Amino acid sequence: MRKIISVVGARPNFIKIAPVHKAFQKHNDSVEHMICHTGQHFDEKMSKVFFDELEMPRPDFYLGVGGGSHASQTARIMMAFEEVLEAERPGLVIVPGDVNSTIACSLVAVKMGIRVAHVEAGLRSFDRSMPEEINRMLTDVVSDFLFVTEKSGMENLAAEGIDDSKVFFTGNVMIDSLVFYMPKIDASTAVADFGLSRGDYVLGTFHRPSNVDDSGSLRRLLEMLAGIAGPGGKRILFPVHPRTRANIERFGLGGIVPDDVIMVDPLGYIDFLSLVKNAAVVVTDSGGIQEETTFLGVPCVTVRNNTERPVTVEVGTNFLAGTDFERAASLALEVLAGGAKKGSVPELWDGRAAERIVEILLGD
Numbered sequence: 001m002r003k004i005i006s007v008v009g010a011r012p013n014f015i016k017i018a019p020v021h022k023a024f025q026k027h028n029d030s031v032e033h034m035i036c037h038t039g040q041h042f043d044e045k046m047s048k049v050f051f052d053e054l055e056m057p058r059p060d061f062y063l064g065v066g067g068g069s070h071a072s073q074t075a076r077i078m079m080a081f082e083e084v085l086e087a088e089r090p091g092l093v094i095v096p097g098d099v100n101s102t103i104a105c106s107l108v109a110v111k112m113g114i115r116v117a118h119v120e121a122g123l124r125s126f127d128r129s130m131p132e133e134i135n136r137m138l139t140d141v142v143s144d145f146l147f148v149t150e151k152s153g154m155e156n157l158a159a160e161g162i163d164d165s166k167v168f169f170t171g172n173v174m175i176d177s178l179v180f181y182m183p184k185i186d187a188s189t190a191v192a193d194f195g196l197s198r199g200d201y202v203l204g205t206f207h208r209p210s211n212v213d214d215s216g217s218l219r220r221l222l223e224m225l226a227g228i229a230g231p232g233g234k235r236i237l238f239p240v241h242p243r244t245r246a247n248i249e250r251f252g253l254g255g256i257v258p259d260d261v262i263m264v265d266p267l268g269y270i271d272f273l274s275l276v277k278n279a280a281v282v283v284t285d286s287g288g289i290q291e292e293t294t295f296l297g298v299p300c301v302t303v304r305n306n307t308e309r310p311v312t313v314e315v316g317t318n319f320l321a322g323t324d325f326e327r328a329a330s331l332a333l334e335v336l337a338g339g340a341k342k343g344s345v346p347e348l349w350d351g352r353a354a355e356r357i358v359e360i361l362l363g364d
């Protein structure tokens with residue numbers, strides 16, 4: 001029996017590993033697939049709801065590392081994960097995405113001579129001030145299998161001199177979850193539950209440190225939402241990430257949010273995707289939501305200076321607005337006035353990426 005451990009730490013990781021776990025279940029006579037949750041995100045709304053909705057088993061290992069500075073969190077994950085690997089000695093560790101758990105666990109595994117597979121390899125924003133960019137680059141360097149979601153990733157890895165025999169263009173596991181759960185997403189009543197209807201609202205999510213950690217930026221971001229809601233004549237549903245919520249409170253900015261911006265807690269996967277699917281436009285700084293909107297054909301305005309997912313702009317429905325919040329607001333208003341672009345779905349975003357990944361890993 002081969003033993004493989006997948007690592008999850010933060011919200012987007014759960015969504016990416018769920019289809020990988022399902023694909024391994026079809027081979028459970030030959031592979032034991034275990035899940036290690038580092039505890040980067042640990043509460044009901046950022047973690048537990050995803051295990052429930054995405055039908056994942058209780059993690060086999062829970063490291064409970066919680067928050068902290070980058071260094072202390074990464075170090076605590078490494079120390080705890082080393083003990084797991086010492087005890088279990090798996091043949092392979094799978095790490096998704098670009099969070100601190102991703103780099104921490106790949107580093108521990110590679111130094112113990114355990115092979116590493118990076119799911120969502122090769123994405124580059126070319127902005128090294130983003131912690132995620134450092135995590136992606138370093139994880140790719142030490143990985144033995146690099147599974148890539150879009151063609152730009154193949155080019156980036158080739159340009160960095162990564163041996164192409166390790167690199168596989170397999171598609172997008174986040175889209176696997178979306179395809180698999182589409183019937184449930186379509187059955188969700190979330191839109192009506194919030195008193196909204198299809199196409200009559202804007203959905204906003206923000207959590208990147210560059211937007212929400214500075215009081216001036218966060219103020220301008222909230223003013224941007226007000227500037228879309230009023231002139232656009234739409235309500236804005238704003239599920240607030242815990243980091244953003246804490247900063248709104250810390251900087252005393254709650255008062256500048258107008259009534260037509262509805263602030264709610266982070267939502268579960270099914271309801272959130274139903275709200276994405278039915279929105280007039282999504283305004284975000286999320287990585288994954290740029291991909292989900294492109295798959296669903298929903299216009300997206302990304303409030304960042306760069307994207308590591310350029311296919312969403314080149315082929316999909318995404319507009320890169322930069323962090324000039326006035327420009328982002330006018331782009332969103334243009335979309336509301338009929339200026340959306342008609343995108344198409346990128347290659348291999350077909351709901352079968354995890355199957356391809358598992359086939360490659362088991363064929364090895």
Ligand code: UDP
Nearest residue numbers: 011012015239266267268269272286287288
């Ligand atoms: N998401 C969710 N509920 C929310 C906000 C986001 O289920 O209230 C999902 C979203 O659909 C996507 C993932 O969480 O699948 C994205 O996570 P996030 O934006 O936190 O991370 P990023 O992709 O920016 O790393």
